[in-house]
Amino acid sequence: MDPEQVPQLIAQIALADPRVKRDDPNERRAQIIMWAPILAEVPYDYAVRAVQKHYAKSTWPVLPADIATQWAATVRDRMQRDVDPAPPVDPDDEAAYREQLAAHRRAVATGQQPPVEHHALSAGPAAAEADRRRAAIGKYIPIAVDDALAAYRPQRAARLAVLREGRPDALAVPCPVETCRAAAGTGCTRPGKGQTRHRLAAPHPSRVDYAAERAA
Known part of the structure; x- marks a missing residue:
């Protein structure tokens, strides 16, 4: 003021x-x-x-x-x-990175934009955009960065852990459970009240078995 x-x-x-x-x-x-x-x-x-x-x-x-x-x-x-998301600039440009980070923090603190909360990084348009950027960058992002983001993107972290251990990736196949039928690449859900559905923390066991059969 x-x-x-x-x-x-x-x-x-x-x-x-x-x-x-x-x-x-x-x-x-x-x-x-x-x-x-x-x-x-x-x-x-x-x-x-x-x-x-x-x-x-x-x-x-x-x-x-x-x-x-x-x-x-x-x-x-x-x-x-606010989870303080990484600014959409080249991380090698330190000055621009710091400037964008500070601008985001000021905007959140003063109410000019809402906080970017944990769930926003693991679902919805923000997650899709993050996946798009990761795919475009390829192997530039080191494993340590994936590990640092694990707390904010638990589903992806669990999937990466499965792949690193050499186990079949359940999300690579659609879910065979009648009440789920999740498409490949999406997490399993269960019915809720009305038309709502609740995302599960892990794939249905039947889906895991199906992925193992496909891999074999």
């Missing part, structure tokens, strides 16, 4: 709580000087919402620390949910 926005915020607060606004010009100037650095990192719109949230639960006058504390908790929650 810019220092020039602080008087506007205080005026907005005074509409709900006149106790906050100072009548004496010197006190009003001192109040702005005190509030401005405390709220320097807080976007104006967020500060307004934080004030509304405060007065929805409390009759005490709001303090700048109340707003700053809410903002810090929001930023902390966003950053904890």
